[in-house]
Amino acid sequence: MAQLTSIHRFPVKSCRGESVGSAVVEPWGLAGDRRWMVVDDAGAGITAREVNRLVLVHPEITDGGLRITAPDLPALEVPTPDPARQVPVAIWSSTLTAAAAGAEADAWISKALGVAARLVHLDDPTRRPTSPAFSEPGDLVSFADGYPVLLTTEESLAALNDVVLASADTGRDPLPMTRFRPNVVVSGVEPWAEDDWRRIRIGDAVFRAVKGCARCVLTTIDPDSAVREKEPIRSLAKIRRWDGATWFGINLVPDTYDVTIRVGDEFEVLEAVAPGSGPLRPAP
Structure with a gap:
């Protein structure tokens, strides 16, 4: 059975995430996900x-706000x-206001980053x-790059790691899913099957699949050391x-809003297009 195998939220955009057993689905994403952001003196988002x-x-959500280490x-x-x-902030093409921390x-x-920065809350x-x-x-959407929720599959990561490990100059470990910063991870499907999905169900929550996710240099940064390398962009290319x-x-x-999804929930594809139709846009 295809199922939800992990749930992740990122309290502060671009910072370390938290793995959780359940999460409430809100219109703008999972509860607690990317509601905080670091900005520069002009209010532009720092990633x-x-x-x-x-x-x-490492931010952790508390009853009163955040605990950061x-x-x-x-x-x-x-x-x-x-x-x-409220202070003015900008993230990509969005301009809005957020509360100053x-x-x-x-x-x-x-001090943590070594550059002048401010923390704001949406x-x-x-x-x-x-x-x-x-x-x-x-x-x-909250302060996520463009859309409320990012989904990845264990099978697609395994297929990518086959290429990563085959082309490695020296022995290396497979890439962990944390490189891709997903909110939900599912298993029990074919590699890259997600390209063709248009509507899906996780537990009692229904989602539209609206766009493939173009990956950037953020995926090349080791989340445990902050050291940048060539993978996975080299192999994805x-x-x-x-x-x-x-x-x-x-x-x-x-x-579907205000419902809770949980690790182990059943995953179902409700609508899909023919394989090869393209992952970037909804079916016409």
Whole structure:
């Protein structure tokens, strides 16, 4: 039986994630996922693409906000900011406002990263719509790159690792799924079958598969050391390259809200297109 094998949320964009046994599905993604972001003095989002050390910052959601840790720094408790303290922020083509975490959090994150930075919280996710090119009016997203939920499959990772290990110059370990920062991982399907999915069900939650996920240099950063290497982009370019990009995983938009998904839930494909029809756009 195809099933959900793991669930991941990333409290702060580009920082280390948490594996959880269950999660509530909200219109803008899994509860607690990417509701915080690090920004520069101008309010532009900072990601691990530019500052690799972000992957070493470990945030944990608490009842009152966040607890964040990083190498060689004491842990810091960050209370959920007052929503009245809004500041302008930008992430990719989105411009909106978010609540400022305050001077203590800003000083801590700046020291952890070695660059001037601030921490902000998206108190109201309805401020950010998804890209209209691959979604519908009213679709929303938190501080995730473009869409609310990212799905990957264990079988596709195994197929990719076959290429990675075969082309390795020296012995190396297979790439872990953490390189790809998915929210949900499923198993019991064929490798790359996700290219053809258009509507899926996980437990009681239904999602639209709206776009393949183009992968960037963030996947080449080891989440445990922040060291950058050539994989998996090198191997993806051999087997998963088109439209000038490399592809792994699919972006989902929830059609069912306020339900809980759990590890072990049944996974079902509700709608699919013929193999080879292309993973980038919904079926016409």
